Amino acid sequence: MSTPTESSSAPALRLEPVTPQNIDAALELKVRPDQEHLVAPVARSLAEAYAYGGTAWPRLVYDGERLVGFVMAFFDVVFQPGDQPLAGLWRLNIAADTQGRGYGRFAVEQVAAEIRRRGGTRVCVTYVPGEGGPAGFYARLGFRPTGGFSGEQAIAELELG
Template sequence: MSITPSPLSLAPLTPGNLDAALALRVRPDQEHLVAPVVKSLAEAYVHGEAAWPRLILDGGRPVGFVMAFFDITFYPDRPGDGPRSGLWRLLIDAGEQRGGHGRFAVEQVCAEIRRRGGSRATVTYHPGPDGPEEFYARLGFRPTGETSGGQTVAELDLPPLS
């Protein structure tokens, strides 16, 4: 019996796929929940190695964008608040939602955090009935009680590498 490889993958942004990444859009009713790709790429440029932007591909076709962050201290003025890693941005194109692309991207970010020695993933999201709270809860993220820029902070403990 042969195992069919997943058609889903992540790819670094390149001059060859930049326009496809910039063309990705969420539904109009979701635009207040996630910044466009162009803002994410500007943030990635400013934060350098701490940012990890990737195009989400399904059989080589761009369907979304994910950006992770690694070892950033968000609140240096808070005692005990050390570096965190996690999901910075997740955008699945309007016509591609509910196809498992978001779950795949979050799983890949978590795997990268583990590869880099991390044991916890952080995410922030807009609270409310139209936000992604249920999506992240299904993946195991639990609110920490913190907020960041009006967004809920949630964390997921990652299993050790086997």
């Protein structure tokens, strides 16, 4: 697996807010067909970001001028009554033709950095468990299953050190 590099000849990876100038490209972003049942499309994510206001943090992932993904974090969400508010990764869509190049890892690392910047000490993620799902990806990044569920999605956490 090749990973993105930062050098004088290659632009750095970055996250950008969704704007009127890039929303059409964001809405065109598609995961592989075999992954469509695992993650909501960007259009749904943006509708949820609008509905949930300050809780949602939607961003586009760029490699130079090329849009390669979409990530959305959440802040101050309580899954169960009495729990502490959590922050984490709500949605991750990496374009079908750009997967396996480190863009998903970069996006998750940027979400973790934003959570840390806001004073958080852990990152939560929910995902569809089972064959073909992203459990292995998150495990390789250090996430550990909690044994809990949000609806039918498994919950995993990453402690920020």
